[in-house]
Amino acid sequence: MRVLELDSVVGGYGDTQILHGVSMHVDAGEIVVIIGPNGAGKSTAMKAVFGLLKLTEGAVLLDGQAITNTPPEQVVRHGVCYVPQTGNIFPSLTVEENLEMGAFVRTDDFKPRLNEIYQMFPPLLEKRQQPAGTLSGGQRQMVAMGKALMLEPKILLLDEPTAGLSPKFRGEIFETVKKINSAGTPILMVEQNAKQALGIADRGYVLVDGKNRFEGTGQDLLDDREVAEMFLGGGKQSEEPPAKPSKPAAKKQPRKSGKT
Amino acid sequence: MAEFINFYLFPGLVLGSIYALGAIGITMTFGILRFANFAHGETMTLGVYIAWTLVQLTGFKSMLAILLVLMPISMMLTIMVVLLIDKAFYKPLRASPVIILVIASFGLMLMIRSVTQFSWGVQLKTILPGIQPRMQLLDFFSFPLKHVFIVGGALLLMYAVHYVLTYTKIGKAMRAMSDSPELARLTGINTEKVVMATWVMGAGLACAAGVFLAVDTQVDTMMGFKILLPMFAAAILGGVGKPYGAMAGGVVIGVAEELSSYHWIGDGPLLDPGYKQGIAFAIMIAILVWRPTGLFKGKSF
Numbered sequence: 001m002r003v004l005e006l007d008s009v010v011g012g013y014g015d016t017q018i019l020h021g022v023s024m025h026v027d028a029g030e031i032v033v034i035i036g037p038n039g040a041g042k043s044t045a046m047k048a049v050f051g052l053l054k055l056t057e058g059a060v061l062l063d064g065q066a067i068t069n070t071p072p073e074q075v076v077r078h079g080v081c082y083v084p085q086t087g088n089i090f091p092s093l094t095v096e097e098n099l100e101m102g103a104f105v106r107t108d109d110f111k112p113r114l115n116e117i118y119q120m121f122p123p124l125l126e127k128r129q130q131p132a133g134t135l136s137g138g139q140r141q142m143v144a145m146g147k148a149l150m151l152e153p154k155i156l157l158l159d160e161p162t163a164g165l166s167p168k169f170r171g172e173i174f175e176t177v178k179k180i181n182s183a184g185t186p187i188l189m190v191e192q193n194a195k196q197a198l199g200i201a202d203r204g205y206v207l208v209d210g211k212n213r214f215e216g217t218g219q220d221l222l223d224d225r226e227v228a229e230m231f232l233g234g235g236k237q238s239e240e241p242p243a244k245p246s247k248p249a250a251k252k253q254p255r256k257s258g259k260t
Numbered sequence: 261m262a263e264f265i266n267f268y269l270f271p272g273l274v275l276g277s278i279y280a281l282g283a284i285g286i287t288m289t290f291g292i293l294r295f296a297n298f299a300h301g302e303t304m305t306l307g308v309y310i311a312w313t314l315v316q317l318t319g320f321k322s323m324l325a326i327l328l329v330l331m332p333i334s335m336m337l338t339i340m341v342v343l344l345i346d347k348a349f350y351k352p353l354r355a356s357p358v359i360i361l362v363i364a365s366f367g368l369m370l371m372i373r374s375v376t377q378f379s380w381g382v383q384l385k386t387i388l389p390g391i392q393p394r395m396q397l398l399d400f401f402s403f404p405l406k407h408v409f410i411v412g413g414a415l416l417l418m419y420a421v422h423y424v425l426t427y428t429k430i431g432k433a434m435r436a437m438s439d440s441p442e443l444a445r446l447t448g449i450n451t452e453k454v455v456m457a458t459w460v461m462g463a464g465l466a467c468a469a470g471v472f473l474a475v476d477t478q479v480d481t482m483m484g485f486k487i488l489l490p491m492f493a494a495a496i497l498g499g500v501g502k503p504y505g506a507m508a509g510g511v512v513i514g515v516a517e518e519l520s521s522y523h524w525i526g527d528g529p530l531l532d533p534g535y536k537q538g539i540a541f542a543i544m545i546a547i548l549v550w551r552p553t554g555l556f557k558g559k560s561f
Contacts, residue, residue, distance in 0.1 A: 050446070072445055072446050072448075073445055073448055073449075073450075073451070076446070076447065076448030077448060082446055084443070084446065087440055087442065087443055088443065089443075090435070090436045090439040090440060090443065090444075091439055092435060092438075092439050093432065093435055093436055093439065097432050097435075097436075098436075100429075100432060101432060101433065101436045101444075101447055101449065102447060104429070104433065104447060104448050104449045104450070105448040147447070151448075
């Protein structure tokens with residue numbers, strides 16, 4: 001069952017075109033990861049789903065229905081939740097108030113869902129009366145994801161959930177993502193920590209210069225020599241995720257495009 | 261001691277309560293709509309003239325009738341006018357840069373003031389004529405009864421603001437949007453509804469603050485503009501976007517203004533009462549220089 005599909009979307013901000021025909025899809029129950037060098041349009045592709053930029057060509061389909069260029073406040077009502085990379089919580093609101101705001105568009109009783117979220121993220125139950133801004137980075141991400149899950153979305157979009165977190169928290173976040181997914185929510189995620197992300201992903205897409213470059217199952221991409229060279233630090237563990245993957249990719253770029 | 265409390269501290273609290281009520285609207289508009297609303301003082305003036313007209317029409321002369329019956333009606337009428345103003349002037353500019361909105365509010369300030377002056381004239385008026393009774397407490401303390409009502413009414417309204425912001429869905433959404441308008445939109449919060457709630461709260465409180473000020477002093481077409489600066493100072497002192505900060509800031513500025521003319525050293529006042537207004541300005545400058553986020557860690561620009 002196809003939950004979300006991007007069909008060769010083209011678009012960007014103002015006159016700057018960033019996506020030059022990106023296609024991808026997420027099936028029910030899947031974790032799909034988008035990787036690629038900086039400026040490849042990974043986050044932009046995700047924002048395209050959420051109506052945060054103008055698409056000039058192509059289509060975004062949710063459960064087979066076109067939601068192309070629907071504004072964000074409407075996309076939410078269709079059951080898509082998006083967790084931005086930064087500024088994804090309301091810092092002066094308590095943890096519980098953040099979760100309540102996540103349920104803003106719900107008209108039914110959200111209390112049972114609130115309890116489910118607390119079961120999924122036990123640390124949040126303890127800190128539910130604290131302002132979310134006082135929490136640690138990892139716990140803030142939990143609040144952000146919990147807030148998005150309050151709607152029981154058809155699909156969850158995560159934009160670099162581990163950015164700026166220490167390796168210990170990173171592992172925790174990936175575990176959380178797996179947990180959310182196994183509870184039934186399909187996930188589309190942009191990640192800089194490509195290796196770890198592909199490790200938990202069902203499938204992955206590699207974007208370069210606003211176009212699809214590779215796609216395959218998480219394991220296939222991990223095993224692919226070219227992908228490994230470009231994005232996984234030549235098979236070595238990358239310690240500096242934001243900087244490293246971009247540089248080799250940029251160098252490889254001319255050679256690769258000459259071939260195709 | 262009794263003199264200090266009767267003539268400096270308590271009047272300071274009265275003035276502070278009025279500033280606080282006005283500053284809540286300024287800080288919320290700043291937090292949620294992202295602009296400094298220069299027309300806020302004029303909203304206050306307009307509310308006062310609406311109340312004055314109601315007093316003339318009904319012939320009510322007692323303070324209780326004015327505060328308990330006419331003031332709530334004036335608040336509702338002021339809210340309606342402000343919602344219409346939002347629809348006509350601010351809504352089309354919602355996506356514009358902040359500076360455009362600030363200039364629009366400046367224009368509205370002049371427009372509302374002119375309309376007020378044209379419709380009601382520029383002569384001073386009184387809303388509560390005659391000598392008002394005083395309240396005697398423990399032989400030492402003696403306050404005008406109207407001051408007791410002003411402080412009590414302001415506390416009640418501030419509690420109402422607290423209740424709305426803490427326990428209602430729309431109030432929480434207002435705080436959320438003040439934290440981050442972008443995330444509020446992504447979360448699916450109905451931002452137009454939040455904007456409306458902000459105008460309702462701001463305009464209602466502005467009208468109440470104006471009526472309190474009019475009951476304490478007199479009715480004047482410049483009265484709102486004259487206290488715009490102290491209200492801004494209160495909002496900045498408390499931290500922009502922080503309603504509780506605005507309440508605290510208002511009280512601090514009101515009290516500081518009154519205490520500045522107490523004879524702290526020697527026999528004469530420390531500062532000539534004519535310079536009272538300068539205190540708010542001095543506090544605002546000091547805060548902007550040394551602690552731009554204010555007491556309650558608001559936004560800094």
